Amino acid sequence: MSVVGIDLGTLNTVIAVARNRGVDVVTNEVSNRATPSLVGFGPKSRYLGEQAKTQEISNFKNTVSSLSRLAGRSINDPDVQIEQEYVTAPLVDVNGQVGAEVTYLGKKERFSATQLIAMFLTKIRLTASAELKLPVSDIVLSCPAWYTDAQRRSLLDATEIAGLKCLRLMNETTATALGYGITKLDLPGPEEKPRRVAFVDIGHSNYTCSIVEFKKGELAVKSTAYDRHFGGRNVDKALVDHFAAEFKEKYKIDIKSNAKARLRVTQACEKLKKVLSANAGAPLNIESVMEDTDVRGFLKREELEELIKPLLERATVPIEQALAEAKLKPEDIDAVEMVGGCTRVPAIKNAIQQFFGKPLSFTLNADEAIARGCAFSCAILSPVFRVRDFSVHDIVNYPIEFTWEKSPDIPDEDTSLVVFNKGNVMPSTKILTFYRKHPFDLEARYAKPEMLPGKMSPWIGRFSVKGVKADSKDDFMICKLKARLNLHGILNVEQGYYVEDQEVEEPVPEPKDGEKKEGDAMDVDSVEKPKTRKVKKQVRKGDLPISAGTASLDQAARDAAAERENQMIMEDKLVADTEHVKNELESFIYELRSKIEGVYAEFANEDEKAKLSEKLQTIEDWLYDEGEDATKAVYTSKIEEIRSVAGPIIQRYNDKMEAERQAVLQAQQEAQAKKRAEADAKKQAEDGSKKDKPDEEMTDAVQPDAVEEPAD
Template identity: 30%
Template sequence: MAAAFGVHFGSTSACLAVYKDGKTDVVANEAGDRVTPAIVAFTDHDKAVGLAAKQGIIRNAQNTVCNVKQTLGREFTDPAVQQITASSPVKIVEKDGKPAYEVEFQEKRATFTPVQIAELVYKNMREIAQSHGDGEIHDTVVTCPVDYNPQQRNALSQSAEAAGFHVLRVINEPTAAALAYDLGQKDIHEYCNVLVYRLGGTSCDCTVISVNCGMYRILANISRPDIGGSSFTDVLAEHFAGEFKRQWKSDVHENKRAVAKLKNAAENCKHVLSTMPTAQCSVESLHEGIDFQSSVSRARFESLVSSLLQQCLQPVEQVLTEAQLTKENIHKVIVCGGTTKIPALQRSLKDYFNEAEFLNSIVPDEVVALGAAKQAAILTGNEEESKLHEQENEVECLSKQILIKVLPSNSDQDKLQVLFPAFTPIPVRRQHVFDLSQEQTTFCVEIFEADDSINDRVLLGRVVMQEVPENGQITAVFHIRREGSLHVTCTEKTSGKLEDVLIEAQ
């Protein structure tokens, strides 16, 4: 049986796992590391991906692209892209309405789209897959965040396909995490509520999944882009900056390269403190030719980040509220993402869910990739894995809520109404009846997509009916198909007049 692969492409790192001969494991890169930095650097001579790109980031920051996952599949005018553009050391410009990175490459200015950057990361993953000794074509499942819209999912899949992978499916990261632990897969009658807690390099996601008869349904999801591993690194770097200032009466903040050096050293210390009680920080010629050496204990580190640890529990409480559950209703907790290796964070989660089973036996930054590889094995018909999986194990759901607004107004009909809440399983159908007012001969219904805040809604389309009878009645049917397209049909009862529109999945 041919190997099946799973790829987790995160904001700061990527991981490749393989399922072969009944076993699932992570494939290490040429340096022996099981995760690879999702970083691409451009120089006068070549492109570098992974650790080589990360090592040169201090000297080549303006040509080193990080966190491309945050711009992938977005419009240039997206507020999130504008915020990234303002803080990015790499110049981000508009190209065909999309963001693009402008860099110095081979002694001239060049632009690369997020899809092209992601393709380079996936090519690096494919080279790792080839080193595993498999054939040219690799059946692969890739993962994405729950709140990725169709455009972002398509961009992710397009990048992987361009890199040479055969993408079988794009699945949600929490679903992959649950698959990694075989929840509902070995015992098809298992029922439980699972909280998947992911704390990566730049964001935090909390997801509640209902596992029932081998099927996964997402009940709620909360994403926090303001909390991540970089937040902990920044706190530790500031601690070291204060130490340096006390020792040498000099401020490293006066030099951007010195700050970058210190953050890199702080990140290494953070990783060490996940397994060791103390960590040494040593930076040659940090600032004004001065070498810096210091040490920090795990207890001191935990004291420094105590407020961050409290913030990390906030999305847990929010997602339980959104799912209309209490912590006692959660049966299992899965942790994933490299930052969840911090012992104090795991203790906080265990104390909060003191009655739940805590699943952390798999290395946190490998969980999602391993689950994706298991899904790939199922889809390729692997005999060991497919016996219990005659049907799909993930219930497809909407990532955002769908709202409607009826014009002209009639009483409360001019207000936005939630048609389909976020995480509604699809396919799904709804029917609404609207009564027209006296002398009203036109009818219009607008369809929007929105996150939690309806103020950031996006117009998907509208249905307009002209010359309808006064005091008429409109029956509107909204049908979201499995592939994500929305079919809207409006029929006037008296005349039988009909208008419809098909809004394709982007």
């Protein structure tokens, strides 16, 4: 059974597995440790991960990126309009959720963000399975800390569609903190002052800062703050804007008017940015960017820092917010751990270091820390592994309230209650009590919509409580509802039941030593009947059925999406298998053509050679003409056609090779037999010569180290 952690990033995804008494990062089919988070669509199949990256520029209208930033959003969300700047495929509405419109198998198709993420997770599952040589099922998946209930449900739906079981949806900085803390053996004890660490994670599109307190065997997140539009892609955009203006003036071309040209410049700027992180200056050269124009440019690091000045001015804002929420000062922080690719930008590092006034720490792998933390979490939750005890206490990022209709029987009843406050520990459970005579509904929503990312709906879910009725005396039924914010950060009303007030007898607690009143019996030998008292207690009497309406897909929609996904997997597999057989046919033609003039020449007469050459030429002409797009069965039949002509020649060659091999084998066996016979003869000769020698000499030869006994 596998234990896998997945860091689903905006740009790349990293897979880590728990094994060999530690955590390893899995490499993909081209031996990269990170897989591009891309899904592409073609005339015959889908392109996932590395395949999507190789055809991104030529097929940009059918390639979807920024998958994790589209989850659980609607097309009208302002954040989605921002994403359209980075996603080259057109974004559209798919049943109330944002999705992409692409051309797949020759026709227009619309896929929701949940389906697109499921497609990519299918690829990740296959990559992990290929590396581990085991089926992959249990995973822990990372998500940004600012994800809402709807976004988290979208990810869970996607994992289920992809045939995965998500044990925990984990906030990215929390996963990083777990990977940091579980390997530390010097954490303070329960009674000591905790070690406070600020985790600063700046990735391709997000900037998150979490303040975490560590003690032996546990971590507690004290606060989390974020900037959802601060990352590597914002630096890339500043560079693209700079070079677009430069090329317009210098070469009279507008790359922003050509989507393909803009994409190529963006990729070049991403490489330039990486070079500038380690060098003072870097060139930019792109051949035939558009209108057959080659472009050149050069940028110094100081110029880059000037271009991203508005970004740098925000570089410490999330840290300030996180410290304020945790009620701490920079000097209270023991270490500042930096992760994420964008933390390599020197100007950003300098700004954060100046803020804290202490050296920054880079002990974690910037690109793999989240995936490793997820793998540790998966190992803790999995029954297969024994892991050092380590508990994780995350926090609620948005306050959640319940609202309900006022009961006509309770005119002064409040109709809303904030049940989970910002900063509460998560997971957590709260019991809500209602006095009702009829079935009722309640709604969960975010109490402060202005805190949510973009313009997301604050609505979380609607829960209908059934089976409520007045008792025999026409009194209220006391209804108890168990509201739980679970490991994933998702809210559900998990259980409903009703109770009745009943009088029960319970023993009166004995007074402690020294508390006996005057007149108390001092005779310790007397045995008295224990005193009891009648108290009113609520006794559970039965369950109340609850039906829920949330942002999750219903089971029928999930099943339909899973079936569609399996159908597409089979289509992809058929295309891959067909391509493999086609390549096999092509290789077979070239191999036979060279061998018929070489190793096979002596085994075929001129007539057979001519016949085979003609067959090879005919099938090769067919392959590069009408056979370019044939089926797997047709390619297989063509291979068999060639074999029917070449078979006798190949057989004669193989027979001779086998005869030669047998001859060599026989010669080796005869040589070994002769060698053994000579060795036996030599041994016999030596034994015979020993018998002819005097006894004392023989004794000396056998026992050269023997010691004589002393004479009497």
